Amino acid sequence: MASVALVSVLGPDRVGLVAAIAEHLFDVGVNLRDTTFSALGSGAEFVALCELPAGLEAGDIEAGLSRLPDLAGAEIRAVPYAFDPSPGPAGTITHRITISGGDQLGLVARLAEVFKQYDSNIVRLEARKLGSAEGGLYVTRFAVFIPESQVNLCLATVSNTAGALGLDCEVEAGTL
Incomplete structure (x- = not known):
C-alpha cells in the first residue's frame, strides 16, 4: 500500500483555495482519500488523507503547498498518517x-x-x-x-x- 499523509491547511478563505490545493496535490501525484473543506467565518480549513506516490514524503507536500501564493498566511501541515485510512x-x-x-x-x-x-x-x-x-x-x-x-x-x-x-x-x- 502507498504511504498515507494527513494534509491540513488552515487560513484565510478565498475563492480558488480548494482548486489551488487540489491542483498542486494532483500535479505531484497525490491521490485524495477522505477530504473535507469548510469555510469557518472568514477562515477556511482543508483536511485530507493523501496517498503519496513512491519517493514523495509528507514534508515534500508541506513544502510544496507552502510555496503557493493562494496559501499565503495559511498554516500548512502534512504528517504521516498513523491510522488505517480505510474506515471500519x-x-x-x-x-x-x-x-x-x-x-x-x-x-x-x-x-x-x-x-x-x-x-x-x-x-x-x-x-x-x-x-x-x-x-x-x-x-x-x-x-x-x-x-x-x-x-x-x-x-x-x-x-x-x-x-x-x-x-x-x-x-x-x-x-x-
Whole structure:
C-alpha cells in the first residue's frame, strides 16, 4: 500500500483555495482519500488523507503547498498518517440528522452524549449559525453510524432532545 499523509491547511478563505490545493496535490501525484473543506467565518480549513506516490514524503507536500501564493498566511501541515485510512463499519453513514432552530448552548454536547449512549458514531459534524438574511437559525448536521439494533431508540431520543429545546429535527436514513 502507498504511504498515507494527513494534509491540513488552515487560513484565510478565498475563492480558488480548494482548486489551488487540489491542483498542486494532483500535479505531484497525490491521490485524495477522505477530504473535507469548510469555510469557518472568514477562515477556511482543508483536511485530507493523501496517498503519496513512491519517493514523495509528507514534508515534500508541506513544502510544496507552502510555496503557493493562494496559501499565503495559511498554516500548512502534512504528517504521516498513523491510522488505517480505510474506515471500519462504524465509519459508514447510516443516517443524516439536521437539527435547526435557535442557538442552544451545549446542543452538540447533548446530542453527542445521545449518540454515545446508543453506540452510535459521529462520522461528520457541521454546526453553523446562519446570517439574519437566512433567518438567523443555528443549524447542526450530523452524519452518523447507528447500529441497526439501536436505530429506533437513538432517533427517538435525538428527536425528543431537539423537541424539548424547541428545535426542528429532520432525519434522512439509509446507507449513504
